[in-house]
Amino acid sequence: MEKKKKIVQHRPKSFYIKKYLTILVGAIIAAIGLELFLIPNEVIDGGVVGISIMMSSITGMSLGIFLVLLNLPFLYLGYKQIGKNFAIATLIAICLLSLWSFVFGSFPKVTDDPFLAAIFGGIVDGLGVGLIIRAGGSLDGTEIVAIIMDKKSVFSVGEVVMFINLFILSAAGLLYGWDKAMYSLVAYFVISKMIDVVIKGLDESYAVMIVTNEHEEITSALNDRLGRGVTLLHGAGGYTGESKEVLYCVVTRLEVDKLKEIVLEKDESAFVTINVVHDIVGGRFKKKAIH
Known part of the structure; x- marks a missing residue:
């Protein structure tokens, strides 16, 4: 052995x-x-x-x-x-x-x-x-x-x-x-x-989870209007068993309101959770201006 x-x-x-x-x-x-x-x-x-x-x-x-x-x-x-x-x-x-x-x-x-x-x-x-x-x-x-x-x-x-x-x-x-x-x-x-x-840090980052049926439109909008990458997770409703797509994205404090605006504009019934991220290691996350 x-x-x-x-x-x-x-x-x-x-x-x-x-x-x-x-x-x-x-x-x-x-x-x-x-x-x-x-x-x-x-x-x-x-x-x-x-x-x-x-x-x-x-x-x-x-x-x-x-x-x-x-x-x-x-x-x-x-x-x-x-x-x-x-x-x-x-x-x-x-x-x-x-x-x-x-x-x-x-x-x-x-x-x-x-x-x-x-x-x-x-x-x-x-x-x-x-x-x-x-x-x-x-x-x-x-x-x-x-x-x-x-x-x-x-x-x-x-x-x-x-x-x-x-x-x-x-x-x-x-x-x-x-x-x-x-x-x-x-x-x-x-x-x-x-x-x-x-x-x-003074400018905290936030991890956002978005459960939506309009994942393609929201992903495209977050890429184009916030310049943020999005990870797509596949899930299912615990009660209905219906397939759901979950989007995961990290944004700065200044971008949180803009992100919520984009998500609700594309899907009013989307479920969004936002949590503070204490540190980020690796990846290509950078502080970017809102546009």
Whole structure:
């Protein structure tokens, strides 16, 4: 009996250069958000970063030390449960954030207004964290716990992270005062939204499924008027058994309304479902203008 050969995927050097340059840039941006906006105004992020900020404030020790020490157990979990590449990328991201936090720690803060610090610090920090996540790493051990618990419990990643952060923000209220805890909650909300923008992109794409009896006309119209390719799937009604053609197409956010207009113009009884696409790999999909 022949043994199955293990397939080893060799990525080009350019892939790793781009990956770790993105992590470097993300760590610099995140450190700016923390050290020039959030930390000087006693506004914290969630997760291990938030705990590290509070520990640094209590002990007077460098933030970078706590970022590395508190994340070590989670890194081990990530290595065991998620994979080596993720653990390496996360370790590098944490070390870089610790380094740049030390560098920017001596810089003067940008604003004394905690609300402005929460908003703009959240935007800057979220941008940096989003770049790191997009490159395959992480800055926060609680996310690793959430990913593992998502596989072994009924709770989603978002629910686990929010549950953990409720305790962390409550601790911030006891340490800095409840007004600062509320500013921290605002910052956490802005950071999470900014991460979504970076990961998903400003111009989201949508997958569209169209069940219709006028598939030829709709396909032709989508090709001609939107410049979009269409995949034809053969199906049947579950109740009637009648043959149905299902069209599959990917469009940008700006093209969704135009697509619905085209479909209903050709077939008023068409059934259309539209879902957000978080990423597209391969194919010939490109952002195009509506015409």
